[in-house]
Amino acid sequence: MIGPFQRRQLFVHPVQYWFVVTTLIYFACLLIVLYAVVFLPMVQPLYDSSVSWEQHAQIASQFLELNERIWPWLIITFLVLLLHSMYFMHRIAGPLYRFSTLFRSIGTGQLHQRARLRKHDYLHREAQAFNSMLDNIENRIQTINLHAALVTQAYEAVALRVQEQSSDQVQVALHGLEEEIRGFKACLADFDLPAVKASEQQRLAFPDAASTGPSPKMKAA
Amino acid sequence: MGEPLRLADQPSPQPEGADQSNRAEEAARTTPKLTVVPSPEKDPQARESPHYKRRLFSVVHPLQIRMLLQVIAYSLIVFVLLAIPVFQPLMQALDNPALSWEERAVVANDLLNLHARFWPWALGASMVVLIHCIHSLRLMHRVAGPLYRLRKVFPKIAEGNLSVRTTLRQHDYLAPEVDLVNHMTAQLQSKINQIKQAQVILALDAARMKELAVAKNDPALVALAKQMEQNLAAVKTSLDGFKTHNG
Numbered sequence: 001m002i003g004p005f006q007r008r009q010l011f012v013h014p015v016q017y018w019f020v021v022t023t024l025i026y027f028a029c030l031l032i033v034l035y036a037v038v039f040l041p042m043v044q045p046l047y048d049s050s051v052s053w054e055q056h057a058q059i060a061s062q063f064l065e066l067n068e069r070i071w072p073w074l075i076i077t078f079l080v081l082l083l084h085s086m087y088f089m090h091r092i093a094g095p096l097y098r099f100s101t102l103f104r105s106i107g108t109g110q111l112h113q114r115a116r117l118r119k120h121d122y123l124h125r126e127a128q129a130f131n132s133m134l135d136n137i138e139n140r141i142q143t144i145n146l147h148a149a150l151v152t153q154a155y156e157a158v159a160l161r162v163q164e165q166s167s168d169q170v171q172v173a174l175h176g177l178e179e180e181i182r183g184f185k186a187c188l189a190d191f192d193l194p195a196v197k198a199s200e201q202q203r204l205a206f207p208d209a210a211s212t213g214p215s216p217k218m219k220a221a
Numbered sequence: 222m223g224e225p226l227r228l229a230d231q232p233s234p235q236p237e238g239a240d241q242s243n244r245a246e247e248a249a250r251t252t253p254k255l256t257v258v259p260s261p262e263k264d265p266q267a268r269e270s271p272h273y274k275r276r277l278f279s280v281v282h283p284l285q286i287r288m289l290l291q292v293i294a295y296s297l298i299v300f301v302l303l304a305i306p307v308f309q310p311l312m313q314a315l316d317n318p319a320l321s322w323e324e325r326a327v328v329a330n331d332l333l334n335l336h337a338r339f340w341p342w343a344l345g346a347s348m349v350v351l352i353h354c355i356h357s358l359r360l361m362h363r364v365a366g367p368l369y370r371l372r373k374v375f376p377k378i379a380e381g382n383l384s385v386r387t388t389l390r391q392h393d394y395l396a397p398e399v400d401l402v403n404h405m406t407a408q409l410q411s412k413i414n415q416i417k418q419a420q421v422i423l424a425l426d427a428a429r430m431k432e433l434a435v436a437k438n439d440p441a442l443v444a445l446a447k448q449m450e451q452n453l454a455a456v457k458t459s460l461d462g463f464k465t466h467n468g
Contacts, residue, residue, distance in 0.1 A: 015364060015394050022360060023295075026353040030346050031297060037342035038307070038335075069306040077302045081295050088291060092284065092364065096398055103401035107408035122284055126368055136379035137409070140462050144416065147456040151423070154449035158430070161442050170433050170442075177426045190412045206455040216305040 013093035016086065023085045027078060039063070095123040099130065109191040111138045141191045148188055155181055226439035279414045282365035285358060292357045296350040307339060308332070371402060380426065381463040383410035420460055424453045 011017065042063050049151050051059075095117050100114055111134060115127040141186050155177060280286060311332045315325060370387050377385045383406055387399045431446035 006435075018360065018394070022356065026349065026356075027299070029349050030296075033342055033345050033349060034303065037345065038338055041338055051456050066307070069310065073302050074325065077299060081298065085291070085295075088287075091385045096395065100398055100401055103398070103405045107401075109408075109412060123368065126372055126375075129372050133375040133379035137381075140381060140459065144456060147452060147459055150452040151449060151456060154445065154452050158442065158445045158449060161439075161445055165439070166441075170430070170437065173430045173433050175261035177423070177430055179300070180419065180423045180426050184416070184423055187412065187416040187419050190415075 010086070010090075011093075012090075012097040015096070016089045016093045019089045020082070020086060023082060027081070028152055031074065037065070042066070081159060091118075091120060091122045094118065095121050095127065099126070101125075102130070106134065141188070145188055148184060152181060152185070279362075280312055282361075284368075285361045287364050288357050288361040289354060290348070295344075296353070300346070304339070307335060311335065363390075363392060363394045366390065367393050367399055368389050371395075371399065375403065378406055378409075383413060410463075413427040413460065417460050417463075420453065420456050424450070424457070427453055 042059065045059050046056060046063075095115075098115060098117065102113055105113055114131050114134060117124055117127050159174055159178070171212050311328055313322065314328045315332070332451070367389055368459075370389070374385055374387045385406065386403050389396055389399055426450050427446065431443065431450060434442040434446045
Protein backbone atom coordinates (compact mmCIF):
# COMPACT_ATOMS: atom_id res chain seq x y z
CA MET A 1 0.00 0.00 0.00
CA ILE A 2 1.75 3.14 -1.15
CA GLY A 3 0.78 6.71 -1.79
CA PRO A 4 2.48 8.16 -4.86
CA PHE A 5 0.14 6.62 -7.47
CA GLN A 6 -2.26 9.20 -8.83
CA ARG A 7 -5.54 8.59 -10.61
CA ARG A 8 -4.91 9.46 -14.23
CA GLN A 9 -7.62 7.97 -16.42
CA LEU A 10 -11.29 8.38 -15.58
CA PHE A 11 -12.49 5.12 -17.12
CA VAL A 12 -10.20 2.12 -17.09
CA HIS A 13 -12.66 -0.77 -16.82
CA PRO A 14 -16.06 -1.63 -18.38
CA VAL A 15 -17.51 -2.17 -14.88
CA GLN A 16 -17.32 1.58 -14.39
CA TYR A 17 -19.58 2.22 -17.38
CA TRP A 18 -22.09 -0.28 -16.07
CA PHE A 19 -22.14 1.29 -12.67
CA VAL A 20 -22.41 4.87 -13.91
CA VAL A 21 -25.20 3.95 -16.31
CA THR A 22 -27.07 2.13 -13.53
CA THR A 23 -26.73 5.10 -11.19
CA LEU A 24 -27.93 7.49 -13.92
CA ILE A 25 -30.95 5.32 -14.73
CA TYR A 26 -32.07 4.95 -11.11
CA PHE A 27 -31.74 8.62 -10.31
CA ALA A 28 -33.57 9.48 -13.53
CA CYS A 29 -36.35 7.16 -12.33
CA LEU A 30 -36.46 9.00 -8.99
CA LEU A 31 -36.68 12.34 -10.79
CA ILE A 32 -39.44 11.15 -13.11
CA VAL A 33 -41.47 9.94 -10.13
CA LEU A 34 -40.87 13.30 -8.46
CA TYR A 35 -41.94 15.24 -11.50
CA ALA A 36 -45.03 13.11 -12.00
CA VAL A 37 -46.24 13.35 -8.42
CA VAL A 38 -45.22 16.86 -7.31
CA PHE A 39 -45.30 18.96 -10.46
CA LEU A 40 -47.97 17.46 -12.69
CA PRO A 41 -50.88 17.99 -10.23
CA MET A 42 -49.68 21.57 -9.91
CA VAL A 43 -49.85 22.32 -13.65
CA GLN A 44 -53.14 20.50 -14.31
CA PRO A 45 -55.33 23.54 -13.38
CA LEU A 46 -53.51 25.50 -16.07
CA TYR A 47 -55.31 23.42 -18.67
CA ASP A 48 -58.69 23.97 -17.00
CA SER A 49 -60.68 26.61 -18.97
CA SER A 50 -63.00 27.35 -16.04
CA VAL A 51 -60.10 28.77 -14.00
CA SER A 52 -59.69 32.56 -14.25
CA TRP A 53 -56.57 34.14 -15.71
CA GLU A 54 -55.60 35.57 -12.29
CA GLN A 55 -55.61 32.04 -10.84
CA HIS A 56 -53.70 30.81 -13.89
CA ALA A 57 -51.06 33.45 -13.27
CA GLN A 58 -50.85 32.56 -9.57
CA ILE A 59 -50.47 28.82 -10.29
CA ALA A 60 -47.87 29.50 -12.98
CA SER A 61 -45.82 31.72 -10.66
CA GLN A 62 -46.01 29.08 -7.88
CA PHE A 63 -44.89 26.43 -10.35
CA LEU A 64 -41.98 28.52 -11.58
CA GLU A 65 -40.97 29.40 -8.04
CA LEU A 66 -40.93 25.72 -6.97
CA ASN A 67 -38.95 24.80 -10.07
CA GLU A 68 -36.48 27.57 -9.34
CA ARG A 69 -36.00 26.26 -5.79
CA ILE A 70 -35.73 22.57 -6.54
CA TRP A 71 -33.72 22.19 -9.73
CA PRO A 72 -30.45 23.79 -8.58
CA TRP A 73 -30.50 21.51 -5.51
CA LEU A 74 -31.30 18.52 -7.65
CA ILE A 75 -28.62 19.17 -10.24
CA ILE A 76 -25.93 19.79 -7.63
CA THR A 77 -26.94 16.69 -5.66
CA PHE A 78 -27.04 14.62 -8.81
CA LEU A 79 -23.59 15.75 -9.93
CA VAL A 80 -22.06 15.18 -6.48
CA LEU A 81 -23.52 11.68 -6.23
CA LEU A 82 -22.45 10.86 -9.76
CA LEU A 83 -18.89 12.00 -9.09
CA HIS A 84 -18.80 10.05 -5.85
CA SER A 85 -20.09 6.88 -7.50
CA MET A 86 -17.45 7.25 -10.22
CA TYR A 87 -14.77 7.66 -7.55
CA PHE A 88 -16.14 4.59 -5.76
CA MET A 89 -15.90 2.47 -8.90
CA HIS A 90 -12.48 3.86 -9.71
CA ARG A 91 -11.25 2.42 -6.42
CA ILE A 92 -12.24 -1.00 -7.76
CA ALA A 93 -11.39 -0.52 -11.44
CA GLY A 94 -7.91 0.92 -10.74
CA PRO A 95 -6.66 -2.19 -8.92
CA LEU A 96 -8.26 -4.41 -11.58
CA TYR A 97 -6.37 -2.48 -14.25
CA ARG A 98 -3.10 -2.95 -12.36
CA PHE A 99 -3.80 -6.65 -11.83
CA SER A 100 -4.42 -7.13 -15.56
CA THR A 101 -1.07 -5.53 -16.40
CA LEU A 102 0.64 -7.74 -13.83
CA PHE A 103 -1.04 -10.95 -15.01
CA ARG A 104 0.38 -10.28 -18.47
CA SER A 105 3.93 -9.61 -17.29
CA ILE A 106 4.04 -12.44 -14.71
CA GLY A 107 3.07 -14.88 -17.46
CA THR A 108 6.19 -13.83 -19.36
CA GLY A 109 8.30 -14.73 -16.32
CA GLN A 110 8.80 -11.35 -14.65
CA LEU A 111 8.34 -12.66 -11.14
CA HIS A 112 9.95 -9.70 -9.40
CA GLN A 113 6.89 -7.50 -9.90
CA ARG A 114 4.32 -6.96 -7.17
CA ALA A 115 0.83 -5.51 -6.97
CA ARG A 116 0.99 -2.08 -5.34
CA LEU A 117 -2.27 -0.26 -4.81
CA ARG A 118 -3.14 3.31 -3.89
CA LYS A 119 -3.98 4.04 -0.28
CA HIS A 120 -7.75 4.32 -0.70
CA ASP A 121 -8.15 1.57 -3.27
CA TYR A 122 -10.27 -1.47 -2.57
CA LEU A 123 -9.08 -5.03 -3.33
CA HIS A 124 -6.12 -4.89 -0.95
CA ARG A 125 -6.95 -8.43 0.19
CA GLU A 126 -6.71 -9.67 -3.40
CA ALA A 127 -3.43 -7.80 -3.89
CA GLN A 128 -2.07 -9.40 -0.73
CA ALA A 129 -3.07 -12.89 -1.89
CA PHE A 130 -1.55 -12.24 -5.31
CA ASN A 131 1.73 -10.92 -3.87
CA SER A 132 1.93 -13.85 -1.50
CA MET A 133 1.48 -16.18 -4.48
CA LEU A 134 4.29 -14.40 -6.32
CA ASP A 135 6.57 -14.59 -3.26
CA ASN A 136 5.99 -18.30 -3.10
CA ILE A 137 6.62 -18.94 -6.80
CA GLU A 138 9.67 -16.70 -6.76
CA ASN A 139 11.11 -18.63 -3.80
CA ARG A 140 10.56 -21.92 -5.60
CA ILE A 141 12.26 -20.65 -8.76
CA GLN A 142 15.12 -19.25 -6.67
CA THR A 143 15.57 -22.70 -5.15
CA ILE A 144 15.69 -24.26 -8.62
CA ASN A 145 18.22 -21.61 -9.65
CA LEU A 146 20.32 -22.44 -6.65
CA HIS A 147 20.30 -26.14 -7.46
CA ALA A 148 21.04 -25.37 -11.10
CA ALA A 149 24.09 -23.43 -9.98
CA LEU A 150 25.18 -26.42 -7.86
CA VAL A 151 24.79 -28.71 -10.89
CA THR A 152 26.87 -26.31 -12.95
CA GLN A 153 29.52 -26.27 -10.27
CA ALA A 154 29.58 -30.08 -10.15
CA TYR A 155 29.81 -30.16 -13.93
CA GLU A 156 32.77 -27.80 -13.86
CA ALA A 157 34.60 -30.08 -11.43
CA VAL A 158 33.93 -33.08 -13.69
CA ALA A 159 35.07 -31.10 -16.73
CA LEU A 160 38.37 -30.16 -15.07
CA ARG A 161 38.96 -33.75 -14.07
CA VAL A 162 38.22 -35.05 -17.58
CA GLN A 163 40.42 -32.41 -19.23
CA GLU A 164 43.31 -33.57 -17.07
CA GLN A 165 42.93 -37.16 -18.32
CA SER A 166 41.77 -36.44 -21.89
CA SER A 167 39.58 -39.48 -22.58
CA ASP A 168 37.71 -39.09 -25.90
CA GLN A 169 34.65 -41.04 -24.89
CA VAL A 170 34.15 -39.10 -21.68
CA GLN A 171 34.92 -35.85 -23.54
CA VAL A 172 32.03 -36.51 -25.90
CA ALA A 173 29.67 -37.32 -23.02
CA LEU A 174 30.85 -34.18 -21.28
CA HIS A 175 30.16 -32.10 -24.34
CA GLY A 176 26.59 -33.45 -24.50
CA LEU A 177 26.14 -32.72 -20.84
CA GLU A 178 27.35 -29.18 -21.29
CA GLU A 179 24.78 -28.66 -24.02
CA GLU A 180 22.05 -29.91 -21.72
CA ILE A 181 23.14 -27.65 -18.87
CA ARG A 182 23.10 -24.73 -21.27
CA GLY A 183 19.54 -25.64 -22.30
CA PHE A 184 18.49 -25.99 -18.67
CA LYS A 185 19.86 -22.56 -17.82
CA ALA A 186 18.12 -21.11 -20.86
CA CYS A 187 14.79 -22.46 -19.53
CA LEU A 188 15.44 -20.89 -16.15
CA ALA A 189 16.44 -17.63 -17.81
CA ASP A 190 12.78 -17.25 -18.87
CA PHE A 191 12.04 -16.23 -15.29
CA ASP A 192 13.05 -12.68 -14.57
CA LEU A 193 14.05 -12.72 -10.90
CA PRO A 194 15.51 -9.84 -8.88
CA ALA A 195 19.16 -9.68 -9.87
CA VAL A 196 20.46 -8.49 -6.50
CA LYS A 197 18.75 -11.23 -4.55
CA ALA A 198 19.95 -13.93 -6.92
CA SER A 199 23.56 -12.82 -6.83
CA GLU A 200 23.45 -12.53 -3.05
CA GLN A 201 22.03 -16.00 -2.76
CA GLN A 202 24.67 -17.42 -5.07
CA ARG A 203 27.42 -15.65 -3.16
CA LEU A 204 26.13 -17.11 0.08
CA ALA A 205 25.84 -20.55 -1.42
CA PHE A 206 29.23 -20.64 -3.16
CA PRO A 207 31.79 -18.62 -1.24
CA ASP A 208 34.62 -20.32 -3.10
CA ALA A 209 33.06 -20.19 -6.55
CA ALA A 210 35.25 -17.28 -7.64
CA SER A 211 38.41 -19.10 -6.63
CA THR A 212 37.51 -22.27 -8.58
CA GLY A 213 36.50 -20.34 -11.70
CA PRO A 214 34.31 -21.69 -14.47
CA SER A 215 35.75 -23.83 -17.25
CA PRO A 216 36.42 -22.13 -20.63
CA LYS A 217 33.50 -24.05 -22.09
CA MET A 218 31.09 -22.74 -19.49
CA LYS A 219 32.35 -19.22 -20.03
CA ALA A 220 31.45 -19.58 -23.65
CA ALA A 221 27.99 -20.83 -22.64
CA MET B 222 -26.84 -20.33 -15.67
CA GLY B 223 -24.92 -21.51 -18.66
CA GLU B 224 -21.51 -22.86 -19.30
CA PRO B 225 -18.76 -21.34 -17.20
CA LEU B 226 -16.04 -19.36 -18.87
CA ARG B 227 -13.06 -21.63 -19.17
CA LEU B 228 -9.76 -21.30 -20.92
CA ALA B 229 -10.48 -22.94 -24.24
CA ASP B 230 -7.04 -24.23 -25.16
CA GLN B 231 -4.68 -25.69 -22.67
CA PRO B 232 -1.25 -24.76 -23.96
CA SER B 233 0.85 -27.74 -24.84
CA PRO B 234 4.09 -27.99 -22.93
CA GLN B 235 6.18 -27.22 -25.99
CA PRO B 236 9.29 -25.10 -25.61
CA GLU B 237 8.76 -21.53 -26.77
CA GLY B 238 12.04 -20.79 -28.52
CA ALA B 239 12.87 -22.53 -31.77
CA ASP B 240 16.44 -23.17 -30.69
CA GLN B 241 15.23 -24.71 -27.45
CA SER B 242 12.85 -27.00 -29.25
CA ASN B 243 15.61 -28.00 -31.68
CA ARG B 244 17.88 -28.72 -28.77
CA ALA B 245 15.23 -30.83 -27.06
CA GLU B 246 14.54 -32.73 -30.26
CA GLU B 247 18.23 -33.28 -30.83
CA ALA B 248 18.68 -34.47 -27.28
CA ALA B 249 15.68 -36.78 -27.66
CA ARG B 250 17.25 -38.24 -30.79
CA THR B 251 20.57 -38.86 -29.09
CA THR B 252 18.90 -40.37 -26.04
CA PRO B 253 15.94 -42.39 -27.29
CA LYS B 254 14.66 -43.25 -23.82
CA LEU B 255 13.98 -39.62 -23.04
CA THR B 256 10.30 -39.04 -23.54
CA VAL B 257 8.22 -37.07 -21.13
CA VAL B 258 4.84 -38.75 -21.22
CA PRO B 259 1.96 -36.44 -20.28
CA SER B 260 0.01 -37.82 -17.40
CA PRO B 261 -3.56 -38.79 -18.35
CA GLU B 262 -4.77 -37.66 -14.94
CA LYS B 263 -5.69 -34.04 -14.77
CA ASP B 264 -6.07 -31.92 -11.75
CA PRO B 265 -9.48 -32.19 -10.05
CA GLN B 266 -9.70 -28.38 -10.07
CA ALA B 267 -9.47 -28.32 -13.85
CA ARG B 268 -12.33 -30.76 -14.10
CA GLU B 269 -14.50 -28.78 -11.72
CA SER B 270 -18.22 -29.01 -12.25
CA PRO B 271 -19.39 -26.41 -14.75
CA HIS B 272 -22.71 -25.79 -12.99
CA TYR B 273 -22.16 -22.84 -10.73
CA LYS B 274 -25.26 -21.48 -9.09
CA ARG B 275 -25.48 -17.82 -8.21
CA ARG B 276 -26.60 -17.33 -4.64
CA LEU B 277 -28.48 -14.06 -4.80
CA PHE B 278 -27.69 -12.61 -1.39
CA SER B 279 -24.52 -14.36 -0.29
CA VAL B 280 -22.01 -11.83 0.93
CA VAL B 281 -18.53 -12.93 -0.14
CA HIS B 282 -16.80 -9.56 -0.29
CA PRO B 283 -16.95 -6.34 1.79
CA LEU B 284 -17.56 -4.43 -1.44
CA GLN B 285 -21.13 -5.72 -1.48
CA ILE B 286 -21.92 -4.18 1.91
CA ARG B 287 -20.22 -0.94 0.90
CA MET B 288 -22.24 -0.81 -2.26
CA LEU B 289 -25.52 -1.37 -0.40
CA LEU B 290 -24.68 1.29 2.18
CA GLN B 291 -23.75 3.68 -0.58
CA VAL B 292 -27.04 3.25 -2.44
CA ILE B 293 -29.00 3.77 0.79
CA ALA B 294 -26.91 6.83 1.68
CA TYR B 295 -27.40 8.31 -1.80
CA SER B 296 -31.15 7.84 -1.61
CA LEU B 297 -31.37 9.40 1.85
CA ILE B 298 -29.35 12.37 0.65
CA VAL B 299 -31.73 12.82 -2.31
CA PHE B 300 -34.77 12.61 -0.01
CA VAL B 301 -33.45 15.15 2.46
CA LEU B 302 -32.15 17.55 -0.17
CA LEU B 303 -35.49 17.45 -1.96
CA ALA B 304 -37.55 17.93 1.18
CA ILE B 305 -35.58 21.04 2.17
CA PRO B 306 -36.39 23.25 -0.87
CA VAL B 307 -39.96 21.95 -1.10
CA PHE B 308 -41.03 22.45 2.52
CA GLN B 309 -38.70 25.05 4.01
CA PRO B 310 -40.19 28.22 2.37
CA LEU B 311 -43.69 27.27 3.47
CA MET B 312 -42.53 26.49 7.02
CA GLN B 313 -40.77 29.86 7.15
CA ALA B 314 -43.94 31.61 5.97
CA LEU B 315 -45.94 29.90 8.70
CA ASP B 316 -43.51 31.18 11.31
CA ASN B 317 -43.61 34.72 9.96
CA PRO B 318 -45.57 36.91 12.49
CA ALA B 319 -46.03 39.68 9.89
CA LEU B 320 -48.52 37.57 7.89
CA SER B 321 -52.24 37.79 8.59
CA TRP B 322 -54.15 34.70 9.69
CA GLU B 323 -55.84 34.48 6.26
CA GLU B 324 -52.47 34.41 4.55
CA ARG B 325 -51.20 31.82 7.04
CA ALA B 326 -54.28 29.69 6.35
CA VAL B 327 -53.46 29.77 2.63
CA VAL B 328 -49.84 28.77 3.34
CA ALA B 329 -50.98 26.00 5.68
CA ASN B 330 -53.36 24.77 3.03
CA ASP B 331 -50.52 24.75 0.45
CA LEU B 332 -48.31 22.90 2.91
CA LEU B 333 -50.92 20.24 3.52
CA ASN B 334 -51.48 19.86 -0.24
CA LEU B 335 -47.75 19.48 -0.79
CA HIS B 336 -47.52 16.93 2.03
CA ALA B 337 -50.36 14.99 0.49
CA ARG B 338 -48.44 14.88 -2.79
CA PHE B 339 -44.87 14.49 -1.44
CA TRP B 340 -45.29 11.45 0.81
CA PRO B 341 -46.96 9.22 -1.78
CA TRP B 342 -44.07 10.17 -4.03
CA ALA B 343 -41.67 9.29 -1.23
CA LEU B 344 -43.32 5.88 -0.96
CA GLY B 345 -43.04 5.33 -4.72
CA ALA B 346 -39.46 6.55 -4.62
CA SER B 347 -38.75 4.11 -1.78
CA MET B 348 -39.80 1.31 -4.06
CA VAL B 349 -37.36 2.62 -6.69
CA VAL B 350 -34.65 2.72 -4.01
CA LEU B 351 -35.44 -0.82 -2.95
CA ILE B 352 -35.18 -2.05 -6.54
CA HIS B 353 -31.96 -0.05 -6.90
CA CYS B 354 -30.54 -1.73 -3.78
CA ILE B 355 -31.39 -5.22 -5.03
CA HIS B 356 -30.06 -4.50 -8.51
CA SER B 357 -26.85 -2.96 -7.16
CA LEU B 358 -26.32 -5.98 -4.93
CA ARG B 359 -26.78 -8.19 -7.95
CA LEU B 360 -24.31 -6.14 -10.00
CA MET B 361 -21.75 -6.15 -7.22
CA HIS B 362 -22.23 -9.88 -6.76
CA ARG B 363 -21.03 -10.29 -10.34
CA VAL B 364 -17.84 -8.48 -9.39
CA ALA B 365 -17.41 -9.95 -5.90
CA GLY B 366 -17.91 -13.55 -7.05
CA PRO B 367 -14.95 -13.59 -9.48
CA LEU B 368 -12.81 -11.73 -6.92
CA TYR B 369 -13.67 -14.37 -4.34
CA ARG B 370 -12.73 -17.15 -6.77
CA LEU B 371 -9.43 -15.45 -7.66
CA ARG B 372 -8.60 -15.08 -3.98
CA LYS B 373 -9.13 -18.82 -3.57
CA VAL B 374 -7.08 -19.70 -6.66
CA PHE B 375 -3.97 -17.63 -5.85
CA PRO B 376 -2.95 -19.79 -2.83
CA LYS B 377 -3.35 -22.93 -4.95
CA ILE B 378 -1.03 -21.50 -7.60
CA ALA B 379 1.34 -20.45 -4.81
CA GLU B 380 1.43 -24.09 -3.67
CA GLY B 381 2.71 -24.96 -7.15
CA ASN B 382 -0.52 -26.23 -8.64
CA LEU B 383 -0.19 -24.74 -12.12
CA SER B 384 -2.89 -26.91 -13.65
CA VAL B 385 -5.63 -25.08 -11.75
CA ARG B 386 -7.93 -22.86 -13.83
CA THR B 387 -10.55 -20.34 -12.72
CA THR B 388 -14.07 -20.62 -14.03
CA LEU B 389 -16.86 -18.05 -13.87
CA ARG B 390 -20.63 -18.03 -13.96
CA GLN B 391 -22.27 -16.96 -17.19
CA HIS B 392 -23.09 -13.34 -16.39
CA ASP B 393 -20.12 -12.58 -14.15
CA TYR B 394 -17.99 -9.54 -14.81
CA LEU B 395 -14.16 -9.66 -14.74
CA ALA B 396 -14.05 -12.37 -17.42
CA PRO B 397 -11.03 -10.66 -19.10
CA GLU B 398 -9.14 -10.61 -15.79
CA VAL B 399 -9.90 -14.26 -15.10
CA ASP B 400 -8.84 -15.18 -18.65
CA LEU B 401 -5.57 -13.34 -18.05
CA VAL B 402 -4.99 -15.26 -14.80
CA ASN B 403 -5.64 -18.55 -16.61
CA HIS B 404 -3.31 -17.49 -19.42
CA MET B 405 -0.64 -16.49 -16.91
CA THR B 406 -0.91 -19.87 -15.15
CA ALA B 407 -0.73 -21.67 -18.51
CA GLN B 408 2.40 -19.71 -19.46
CA LEU B 409 4.08 -20.53 -16.13
CA GLN B 410 3.05 -24.15 -16.56
CA SER B 411 4.63 -24.23 -20.01
CA LYS B 412 7.89 -22.79 -18.68
CA ILE B 413 8.03 -25.23 -15.78
CA ASN B 414 7.33 -28.10 -18.17
CA GLN B 415 10.30 -27.01 -20.26
CA ILE B 416 12.51 -27.00 -17.16
CA LYS B 417 11.21 -30.44 -16.17
CA GLN B 418 12.00 -31.80 -19.62
CA ALA B 419 15.49 -30.28 -19.50
CA GLN B 420 16.03 -31.77 -16.03
CA VAL B 421 15.03 -35.27 -17.20
CA ILE B 422 17.42 -35.08 -20.17
CA LEU B 423 20.19 -33.74 -17.96
CA ALA B 424 19.68 -36.50 -15.40
CA LEU B 425 20.00 -39.18 -18.07
CA ASP B 426 23.15 -37.58 -19.47
CA ALA B 427 24.63 -37.43 -16.00
CA ALA B 428 23.80 -41.12 -15.50
CA ARG B 429 25.56 -41.95 -18.77
CA MET B 430 28.55 -39.92 -17.71
CA LYS B 431 28.67 -41.85 -14.44
CA GLU B 432 28.56 -45.16 -16.30
CA LEU B 433 31.51 -44.04 -18.45
CA ALA B 434 33.40 -42.96 -15.37
CA VAL B 435 32.78 -46.34 -13.76
CA ALA B 436 33.89 -48.08 -16.97
CA LYS B 437 37.06 -46.00 -16.96
CA ASN B 438 37.59 -47.00 -13.34
CA ASP B 439 38.32 -43.48 -12.07
CA PRO B 440 37.04 -43.19 -8.45
CA ALA B 441 37.45 -39.40 -8.35
CA LEU B 442 35.42 -38.95 -11.52
CA VAL B 443 32.76 -41.35 -10.24
CA ALA B 444 32.50 -39.34 -7.04
CA LEU B 445 32.12 -36.10 -8.99
CA ALA B 446 29.49 -37.61 -11.28
CA LYS B 447 27.64 -38.90 -8.22
CA GLN B 448 27.72 -35.42 -6.73
CA MET B 449 26.21 -34.06 -9.93
CA GLU B 450 23.50 -36.68 -9.80
CA GLN B 451 22.67 -35.70 -6.27
CA ASN B 452 22.39 -32.05 -7.29
CA LEU B 453 20.11 -33.00 -10.15
CA ALA B 454 17.96 -34.98 -7.73
CA ALA B 455 17.64 -31.79 -5.67
CA VAL B 456 16.56 -29.89 -8.82
CA LYS B 457 13.96 -32.58 -9.44
CA THR B 458 12.68 -32.26 -5.87
CA SER B 459 12.31 -28.49 -6.35
CA LEU B 460 10.53 -28.98 -9.65
CA ASP B 461 8.22 -31.58 -8.15
CA GLY B 462 6.83 -28.73 -6.04
CA PHE B 463 5.11 -27.53 -9.22
CA LYS B 464 2.09 -29.58 -10.13
CA THR B 465 1.55 -29.55 -13.87
CA HIS B 466 -0.28 -31.78 -16.33
CA ASN B 467 2.99 -33.59 -16.96
CA GLY B 468 3.22 -34.58 -13.34
